[in-house]
Amino acid sequence: MKSKRIVITGIGVLSGIGIGKDIYWQGLREGRSGIKDITVFDTSEFKIKVGGEITGFSPKEILGRAGLVDLDRATTLLSCAMKFALEDSGIDIDKSNRQRLGISAGTTFANFDSLFEFDKTCLIEGPACVNPSRFPNAVINSPASRAAIRFGIKGFNTTISSGACAGADAIDHAFHMLCFDRADQVLAGAVEAMSFRMFLEFYKSGSLSGLEAGQPAVSRPFDRDRDGMVLAEGAAVVLLETLESALNRKAKIYAEIASVASNFEPGCFHQSGDPTEGMVRAMESALKNSGLGEKDIDCIFASANSTKDADAFEAKAINQVFGAYSKKKAVSAIKSMIGETLGSSGPMNVAAALGGLERGFIPAIINFCSKDKDCDLKFIFQALENISLHHVMVNCFDTSGTNTVFILKQYD
């Protein structure tokens, strides 16, 4: 297979720190925190009351009034992100291109609440009392499918659910679908929506920050006192296309995807093993596939989510890959601001990196207080401005052992 050059020509983001790519990027530069009191469900039974919730958005204003009734929160967020990405890319969907426009969406928990509400009605009131129009939302490909219906997109339509790597893997998938000429353009991205049922799983499994009495929930990646993630929601979609297609339609090119690498590490967290090897393999393959060396990478957008093990392993893996260079590589962790958006975290990180490449900044890691001897890297604590980034590495690691890494480069 002759490899094609794949570029990004559209960005759509909704996050706890702002809606739309410009406000998102502005928030990242300012070190804004998107963590706030959760309002989408009743938190009274939980010790933790905060999360990265998206506020102040009006689906009606973004999507119009029609067809909103049947959309759950995840579907609404994904549809909005797609709309933004489409508008940003300048693509008008019509008869001539709708069959060649694909969707590759990542999400692992989008349907959790709809599933729960549907099932709860069945259990409490009986199967005859469920609302059948709510059933489609209980199936996890609903957000991507409903978006296709809304925008009339008839190319391939994929949903991928590989945990926190879901969105990163969706972009990886889109990249390959374009290389195999299965589409001219692909809307690739992810969504996770804040929900009671999703929150419950992470709360009970003990992975959230702020579970200890008297400790506030704070997302502080790589900090010595980090005590867990702060759960968040988010939707991020990028428009990928072949360089040829972008040039033909004179599109604005944000960046080129230099390479993607993805793997699994069986010696993973679950088995109290050391997942570093898989992270190292993923970063090394990404470098190899891109033809770049360690020294060429200007900045790393880490996957770090403020959990004890994951951050330490990632820091160790970065050290291993970059060797002598590792003390010079700028490392940022946007989850300090937006929280852990799970399946969305890869595309959120990609969208942040695109901002860095486009506007010349590296966002800071906020909430950082104390240095951890197990995390010894060149962390960015104050946003760097007016810098020229050429090659950026974006990490996405799931605690199950799945690792996906991108290298984005300035289009030349």
Place this chain on the structure above:
Amino acid sequence: MIKRVVVTGLGVISSIGTGKGKFWDNLLKGQSGISKVESFDTSNYQSHNGGEVKDFDANKFIGLRVLPSLCRTSQFAVSAAGLAIEDAGLEGHDFSRSVVSVCLGTTMGESRPIEHLNNELAQGKSIERLDVKNMGLSFVNNIPVNIALEFQFKGRNRVFTTACAAGNYAISYGLDLLRMGASDFVVAGGVDAFSRIVFTGFDRVHAIAPEKCQPFDKNRKGMIPGEGAGILILETLKGAKTRGAHIYAEVLGCGFSCDAFHMTQPLMDGIFECMKNALDVSGIKKKEVSYICAHGTGSVLNDKAECGAINKIFKDQRIPVNSCKSMLGHTMGAASAIEAIACCLAVENDVVPPTINFETPDPECDIDCVPNKAREQRIHVALNNGFAFGGNNACLVLKKYDENE
């Protein structure tokens, strides 16, 4: 030169048998796997039949140390993967120097732990009292992860959640990974455990046939939910030849489309585009197609739309079309993978499995559905249709392996 990819191992867990031998024998016999639902109480439902796997013994496949952490869907997946690996002659193979990817499709994922936790919540159990050990088991990515952990596979690990066409999506991605040289082997397929939520959803809209599944029949009364797993071992032709593996079939490509029309109603034009795309990407001419493994759910609208699309493409060609769902029910995310296995075996053995329960022809389903009795005939190319919820369509193309080509 594009790499050729072949299927060298098959593993199946189904309501008509575990393992490819028993599955294939019963499929050709026209054995029905439909029986009374036992995994939950259906007395408040209108329908009571399903395609549950009743003779599955996870202990035969999964070690005692691991078993407690695997829920039913993962148990199916790991067991079917084990069967496929064994069938491919790769049992005990040293994979440490190979990149092995796992690509899996599912509709409901780990439905049992989700439903279990919902039960507890619906009973009013407080959050503090919920059992911690059940948390995280319901994450859908656990399923391919459990396969990779069991066999120590370090390649890509993907779960495709494109509902009832998910198996085809997974197999297609496996094909791409091999063609790119990004994997040496791919464990690809689909899986779903019998889900109360699915049953409730379909029962509520009267979509479940009360007794039997009758695809293409004039009096068909709907689909019947089922469960199972289908796993295929994919590798490059070169790799398979080098190790002297048995080759079932060659994978040529997969066509995709999205109806962009309705969440639950199928669209004839979308199916048509998908099948046409499948032929195009595979470089196959219409006259080369000798068997279509239909999506064939037995629902009034699906079968009509699918037959319409088949006739629009193939016009006067009377290609044998069967519905495995007439026997298995609709195994959701496993369906197109199990049906891909049926295609492999059909292509290998030159037999088309039947569509059972066929009584009355329907002018709106004017196809040769191989009624009630398997048919021996030479099969060159098989199409495997999988159409999902939300109009996510995928059609896989498999061809008889010809060593002279």
